[in-house]
Amino acid sequence: MSWLKKIAVPLLILTALAALVACSSDEEPSPTSTSTPTSEAATGTAAATGTAGAAEATAAPVTGEKIELLNVSYDPTRELYAEYAELFKEHYLFQTGIEVTVSNSHGGSGSQARAIVDGLEADTATLALSGDTDRLVDAGLLDEGWQSEFPLNSSPYTSTIVLLVRAGNPKGIQDWADLSDEGVGVITPNPKTSGGARWNFLAAWASVTESGGSEDDAKDLLGRIFSNVLVLDSGARGSTQTFIDRGIGDVLIAWENEALLATRDSDDYEIVYPSISILAEPAVAVVDDTVDDRGTREAATEFLNYLYDPEVQELIARNFYRPSDPDVLAQFRDQYPELKLVDIGYFDGWTAVQEKFFADGAIFDEIYQP
Amino acid sequence: MSALLRPADARQRPALRQRVFGRRRVLPGSGLSLGFTLFYLSLVVLIPLGGLFWKSTELGWADFLRIAGSERARAAYALTFSASFAAALINGVFGLVLAWVLVRYRFPGRRLLDALVDFPLALPTAVAGLAYTALYVPQGWIGRYFDLLGIQVSYSRLGVVVVLTFISLPFMVRTVQPVLLALEREVEEAAASLGAGRWATVRRVILPALLPAWSTGLAMAFARAIGEYGSVIFIAGNLPRKTEIAPLLIVFQLEEFNYAGATAIAVVLLLASFFTVGVINLLSRRQQRYG
Amino acid sequence: MASHSVGAALPSEEPRQASTSVFAEPAWVRLLLIVVGVGFLGVVVILPVALVFEQAFALGAGFYLDAIRDPDTVSALRLTLTVAAIVVPLNAIFGVAAAWAITKFDFRGKSILITLIDLPLAVSPVVAGLIYVLIFGAQGYIGPWMREHDIRVIFALPGIALATTFVTFPLVARSLIPVMQDVGREYEEAAVSLGASGWRTFWSVTLPQAKWGLLYGIILCNARAMGEFGAVAVVSGKITGKTDTLPLRVEKLDKAFDTTSAFAVASMLVALAVVTLVLKVIVEWRTSDHESGPGSPAREHV
Numbered sequence: 001m002s003w004l005k006k007i008a009v010p011l012l013i014l015t016a017l018a019a020l021v022a023c024s025s026d027e028e029p030s031p032t033s034t035s036t037p038t039s040e041a042a043t044g045t046a047a048a049t050g051t052a053g054a055a056e057a058t059a060a061p062v063t064g065e066k067i068e069l070l071n072v073s074y075d076p077t078r079e080l081y082a083e084y085a086e087l088f089k090e091h092y093l094f095q096t097g098i099e100v101t102v103s104n105s106h107g108g109s110g111s112q113a114r115a116i117v118d119g120l121e122a123d124t125a126t127l128a129l130s131g132d133t134d135r136l137v138d139a140g141l142l143d144e145g146w147q148s149e150f151p152l153n154s155s156p157y158t159s160t161i162v163l164l165v166r167a168g169n170p171k172g173i174q175d176w177a178d179l180s181d182e183g184v185g186v187i188t189p190n191p192k193t194s195g196g197a198r199w200n201f202l203a204a205w206a207s208v209t210e211s212g213g214s215e216d217d218a219k220d221l222l223g224r225i226f227s228n229v230l231v232l233d234s235g236a237r238g239s240t241q242t243f244i245d246r247g248i249g250d251v252l253i254a255w256e257n258e259a260l261l262a263t264r265d266s267d268d269y270e271i272v273y274p275s276i277s278i279l280a281e282p283a284v285a286v287v288d289d290t291v292d293d294r295g296t297r298e299a300a301t302e303f304l305n306y307l308y309d310p311e312v313q314e315l316i317a318r319n320f321y322r323p324s325d326p327d328v329l330a331q332f333r334d335q336y337p338e339l340k341l342v343d344i345g346y347f348d349g350w351t352a353v354q355e356k357f358f359a360d361g362a363i364f365d366e367i368y369q370p
Numbered sequence: 371m372s373a374l375l376r377p378a379d380a381r382q383r384p385a386l387r388q389r390v391f392g393r394r395r396v397l398p399g400s401g402l403s404l405g406f407t408l409f410y411l412s413l414v415v416l417i418p419l420g421g422l423f424w425k426s427t428e429l430g431w432a433d434f435l436r437i438a439g440s441e442r443a444r445a446a447y448a449l450t451f452s453a454s455f456a457a458a459l460i461n462g463v464f465g466l467v468l469a470w471v472l473v474r475y476r477f478p479g480r481r482l483l484d485a486l487v488d489f490p491l492a493l494p495t496a497v498a499g500l501a502y503t504a505l506y507v508p509q510g511w512i513g514r515y516f517d518l519l520g521i522q523v524s525y526s527r528l529g530v531v532v533v534l535t536f537i538s539l540p541f542m543v544r545t546v547q548p549v550l551l552a553l554e555r556e557v558e559e560a561a562a563s564l565g566a567g568r569w570a571t572v573r574r575v576i577l578p579a580l581l582p583a584w585s586t587g588l589a590m591a592f593a594r595a596i597g598e599y600g601s602v603i604f605i606a607g608n609l610p611r612k613t614e615i616a617p618l619l620i621v622f623q624l625e626e627f628n629y630a631g632a633t634a635i636a637v638v639l640l641l642a643s644f645f646t647v648g649v650i651n652l653l654s655r656r657q658q659r660y661g
Numbered sequence: 662m663a664s665h666s667v668g669a670a671l672p673s674e675e676p677r678q679a680s681t682s683v684f685a686e687p688a689w690v691r692l693l694l695i696v697v698g699v700g701f702l703g704v705v706v707i708l709p710v711a712l713v714f715e716q717a718f719a720l721g722a723g724f725y726l727d728a729i730r731d732p733d734t735v736s737a738l739r740l741t742l743t744v745a746a747i748v749v750p751l752n753a754i755f756g757v758a759a760a761w762a763i764t765k766f767d768f769r770g771k772s773i774l775i776t777l778i779d780l781p782l783a784v785s786p787v788v789a790g791l792i793y794v795l796i797f798g799a800q801g802y803i804g805p806w807m808r809e810h811d812i813r814v815i816f817a818l819p820g821i822a823l824a825t826t827f828v829t830f831p832l833v834a835r836s837l838i839p840v841m842q843d844v845g846r847e848y849e850e851a852a853v854s855l856g857a858s859g860w861r862t863f864w865s866v867t868l869p870q871a872k873w874g875l876l877y878g879i880i881l882c883n884a885r886a887m888g889e890f891g892a893v894a895v896v897s898g899k900i901t902g903k904t905d906t907l908p909l910r911v912e913k914l915d916k917a918f919d920t921t922s923a924f925a926v927a928s929m930l931v932a933l934a935v936v937t938l939v940l941k942v943i944v945e946w947r948t949s950d951h952e953s954g955p956g957s958p959a960r961e962h963v
Binding site for chain 3: 397398399400402403404406407408410411414415416418419421422425464465467468470471472475477483485486487488489490491492493494495496497498500501502504505511512535536539568593594596597598599600604616617618620621624629632633636639640643644646647648650651655
Binding site: 075078082104106107117120235238 | 915916918
């Protein structure tokens with residue numbers, strides 16, 4: 001059996017050495033290691049403990065049952081859903097006695113929809129726009145009419161699109177039209193893969209058509225803006241990173257929440273609110289096919305319903321999304337300046353938008369000629 | 371493809387087996403080892419790749435050409451191939467110098483440096499991408515000097531070339547090194563004794579002898595570079611028609627739900643890979659014969 | 662022989678001493694070449710590695726330890742090791758079988774077989790991921806059937822292992838073929854004619870000669886398996902704490918603006934790469950000890 005040794009020993013050594021690198025993490029499971037080192041997560045845990053403590057008296061008996069949920073979401077919601085997963089775990093345990101562990105997957109909204117269609121077993125799809133969720137309907141994973149299953153068109157939070165510039169606004173950017181000036185480096189994700197980028201595109205489009213311009217004028221402006229684009233990432237987070245970490249570009253067309261997150265941590269950036277923008281309504285849905293298969297409908301539904309709870313709405317506002325609860329919104333009013341917004345109805349809904357703007361050979365392909 | 375699989379059939383049919391294996395064989399295990407090889411090769415490589423080709427036939431010729439030959443796709447191939455070639459060439463020059471230095475000269479730390487040549491094989495490409503991007507941004511350790519010259523490296527085509535140079539380095543050095551080692555000292559000495567200057571010896575004797583290995587190394591570095599994905603997406607900036615490599619275009623097509631489009635581009639890349647590997651094997655066979 | 666072993670072990674022969682003047686470049690040329698060659702290696706290889714560690718410890722050792730102890734990172738490490746433990750033995754067995762078939766027998770289509778074995782090295786990893794999505798994805802050829810039977814491939818461990826198997830497929834075979842080619846067939850043929858069985862011949866004649874080549878291939882295969890990014894990214898689904906491998910974890914942390922943690926995890930991978938290199942050097946030393954024997958994996962081009 002010496003041959004066995006000859007193969008097995010080196011393999012063992014390899015594995016052992018590899019494990020050595022990790023041993024510092026495996027050997028000392030210190031109590032702090034269960035929470036991520038980021039401050040956001042710490043807040044989440046604190047908030048979660050608070051919930052459980054406050055209403056201890058009526059807690060459901062712990063059943064010992066465990067379920068797992070997979071929430072598939074878009075790019076910038078990483079922090080929000082990491083925190084919410086903790087909060088929801090406490091809530092659901094308290095309410096039903098069942099321990100639920102939520103895993104999250106993030107990426108460009110379009111890419112994530114594609115992954116679900118390809119078989120990523122999402123219990124909930126919390127994508128950037130209803131148009132992407134509609135693709136799950138096309139694939140037979142989701143029943144039509146999903147958008148009426150939760151309040152407010154299944155949008156527990158909204159956001160809008162703003163412009164993020166470098167401190168002091170050296171290029172003097174005030175509005176959409178300024179993005180087309182020569183020498184302005186623009187960063188935006190790719191509308192073909194990113195939900196945020198599609199909102200970006202539509203907001204800029206509306207700035208022309210709402211102020212009396214024709215569609216040709218709008219095409220012209222968008223064409224010039226996109227000729228200024230320096231980097232086209234596949235998701236909103238990638239673009240934010242390009243602008244902030246890599247220092248590329250003069251202006252980032254960004255989700256308001258991404259922009260607020262960036263300015264909270266640093267004085268190197270300023271937010272410019274354009275004269276008009278778009279009401280971005282990310283939509284949430286329970287993926288019927290998966291939850292029926294896995295028997296997780298109840299937990300998944302509660303996962304989305306609880307998003308409308310005032311306490312969670314506060315968490316949402318702390319992560320810079322616009323809460324749908326009017327009281328919570330009032331409380332965070334300073335964070336969200338009044339802004340003229342059009343909504344997706346202005347463009348006759350996502351089906352029409354997809355066909356007119358973003359399908360193969362549609363307007364985006366027409367104007368985008370780098 | 372059936373021609374390729376013939377030896378597998380041969381296992382079951384002794385008559386054919388005689389024809390396939392020309393020479394009389396002494397050693398046992400031809401059926402077992404060849405059978406298993408072909409089985410595993412089919413399972414992991416051939417059947418999946420066949421599936422890819424099959425999928426691409428869902429497109430008609432016209433659609434296939436429209437997608438695989440679109441302006442954006444052509445720009446992506448052009449970048450992939452030109453950047454890979456540039457990286458291979460950079461290694462062809464500096465990698466050759468490095469191989470020469472490591473083989474011919476003795477200096478402190480030579481062994482350590484020799485071991486480090488293989489680092490790109492061992493380092494995950496995502497780490498390479500992360501590190502290179504941070505290194506070559508305008509604030510980075512190296513990027514700041516390029517910035518002074520007004521040259522942007524990260525998020526430009528240059529960045530792609532730079533990171534591909536890293537990825538393909540060992541392929542050039544390790545192909546040339548053994549040949550350098552094996553070069554007959556006598557030949558050089560003979561050249562020298564016949565009155566050739568050192569430079570003439572290098573030019574007339576050493577470099578021609580290295581040429582087969584060098585071109586094999588070049589082709590291998592090139593082949594490795596055209597397939598690279600992980601490191602490039604970090605540093606490229608991924609701007610369509612400017613800094614978008616062909617593999618990334620596949621991912622984009624996939625993310626846009628365009629499966630057929632993704633396979634069309636994949637087939638083009640695959641044919642290029644197949645061709646390059648074929649050329650490498652041809653080159654190295656010739657090198658075997660004449661080198 | 663039409664196969665190359667990339668980065669194959671070199672005989673650690675001492676470099677030729679440039680003693681006589683006809684044989685040597687002038688001192689300044691030598692110095693220049695050393696500076697250029699070593700400088701190139703420094704800029705291309707050493708600097709990026711140094712940067713990884715500098716960035717990883719940018720916020721101090723405490724932060725670094727927290728970052729690599731993060732449960733999601735630990736689970737990514739576990740997944741990475743699991744994948745390597747599945748993939749490497751499979752490809753090692755294949756490598757031995759393929760090398761045996763190719764080096765010990767003559768048959769038609771051998772060069773085509775060799776080309777096919779080499780192919781995955783040049784195929785973009787993204788294509789590797791794509792083909793498995795096309796086959797096993799919910800919209801794929803057999804995805805729906807597998808789903809009905811509750812078999813998960815894509816976005817789970819099997820898919821990740823399959824994609825990794827594809828990209829690391831030729832590495833062991835490539836390292837073994839030149840070695841076994843060099844050894845020739847005489848020893849085995851002698852053993853067989855003396856009455857040894859096929860297996861016996863393999864275990865006691867072939868393997869001892871080829872063991873370092875095999876080990877070398879295994880090391881390379883293992884390194885690539887632990888570091889694969891493109892193919893795995895396409896099939897993983899990127900579920901935090903579940904289907905993230907270490908390289909994917911690096912990208913994810915980078916995207917979460919947690920640059921320092923990203924570099925900390927990256928430094929774990931660099932450490933694994935260093936381990937790989939050290940093992941490789943050890944193998945090379947052992948090889949050069951045995952250089953007089955028939956089992957040297959060196960000189961495959963000679």
